[in-house]
Amino acid sequence: MSANVTVRGSDDVTARESAALAVAALAPDRTVAVVGTGTMGQGIAQVALVAGHPVRLYDSAPGRAAEAVAAIGARLDRLVEKGRLDAAARDAAASRLHAAAEPGDLADAALVVEAIVERLPVKQQLFADLEKVVGDETILATNTSSLSVTAIAGGLRLPGRFVGLHFFNPAPLLPLVEVVSGFATDPDVATRAYVTMKAWGKTPVRCADTPGFIVNRVARPFYAEALRVYEEGGADPATIDAALRECGGFRMGPFELTDLIGQDVNEAVTRSVWEAFHQDPKFTPSLAQRRLVESGRLGRKTGHGWFSYAEGAQRPEAHTAPPAGAPARIVVHGDLGPAEPLVGLFEEAGIGVRRTARAGEGHGYIALPGGGGLHLADGEASFEYPAEDIVHFDLALDYAAASRIVLSSREDIAPEILAEAVGLFQALGKRVSVIGDVPGMIVARTVAMLADLAADAVDRDVATAEDVDTAMRLGVNYPAGPLEWAAKAGHRRLSGLLRSLHERYPTGRYAPSPALVRRAYAEDREDAS
Incomplete structure (x- = not known):
């Protein structure tokens, strides 16, 4: 990544954290209201309740709010049984939780969080009604995951006090909250929402109001x-x-x-x-x-999707190659880039490794004794080289920890070459899957596209690089943030892989974004300096 990109990201984070210090979280004695008592509404109410706030639950369906109060009470009881909450704290929380019979009962709330059906007109009407009963200082928030925060607030008298608070399900367990600023959201309101989420024990990330926010x-x-x-x-x-x-x-x-x-x-x-x-x-x-x-x-x-969940149904197994003999020695030409750790693993497994002069980063390959070549997935297909026995292997997050390696080659490759490639990785204790001749393979093309969209989001000021990586690790349990992984794999390599895919699928889907290309050029400059 270029220096100017890094500095901009650091300055953004520093400025926002400084602003956060100047704005206080909602005091625990201030009332939080939750509208909508489904799974998400109950989860958000429980989080606010455990954080010490008085909480009021409202639902337009008669009796639903009272049912939700009882359900949350039962969950608090289970937390006591599991030793995660003491009985006194449970009793205090239960005393602060109440069902609201009508919107007017929410008049003194400092924060109202909506978690109702994902229909824009319904949400717009709800907030128009709420604005008639709450005070002008009340923060209004939506838990929408797919609708525009700006559009929901569009008809409000005071759209500046409106913000998105996108919790992830189950809200009491998952730490991430996307704090979404609409076009008219007051920065101080977004900051107050941010520091309040921190006070609730969550990990908030800031993002602009764009389709899908960060995670989706x-x-x-x-x-x-x-x-x-x-x-x-x-x-x-x-x-x-x-x-x-x-x-x-x-x-x-x-x-x-x-x-x-x-x-x-x-x-x-x-x-x-x-x-x-x-x-x-x-x-x-x-x-x-x-x-x-x-x-x-x-x-x-x-009971059925890609797999069957019927009683007694057997889950299909991944295709795994049968045992094959490992070559006694290999030659590594140039630098294998993100696959360089394999060299040490081969040597530890007792395979003789000879190295030739290093080429440019990420352009190396492994020569097999039978004449074949092992290449890290690069966006090209093996069939494009009919005169060469090329086998592609996929990108791994950590080659030492990976328990499976994926290979691909053209259909008419010499069987003994493919067997050498399979045996080489089996000698490391890995299971090996041989798939069709797919350009870019599986992991490599997935990581390249994730990095591309992440870099594009950062450069469009959707969120900072740090917040994007945090959101993807916590929101969908990725093993590494996509920008962190891109730096490890190399922006030049990932950009080049996408360029190759774009040549083979010229629809625009794989055209690398200017954001990723800029990082690749910055990487080139850093390597040259």
């Missing part, structure tokens, strides 16, 4: 690239999931994760972001996922 914007390629590899016939869902878990270090694969989220929910978010960005090809939804939704296979909640 930057996360799209994690699902999209897996679906694209599947649609191209490169690998089956179980193998793609295993690649991203066991090689990429992600906690769950995209197919099992969308089954958990709900295929309809995940597809709807993807489509919403795509449409909000005027059908930008970088966010194009998957036809395969659309067919799954149309068939009613929505995941765990319907």
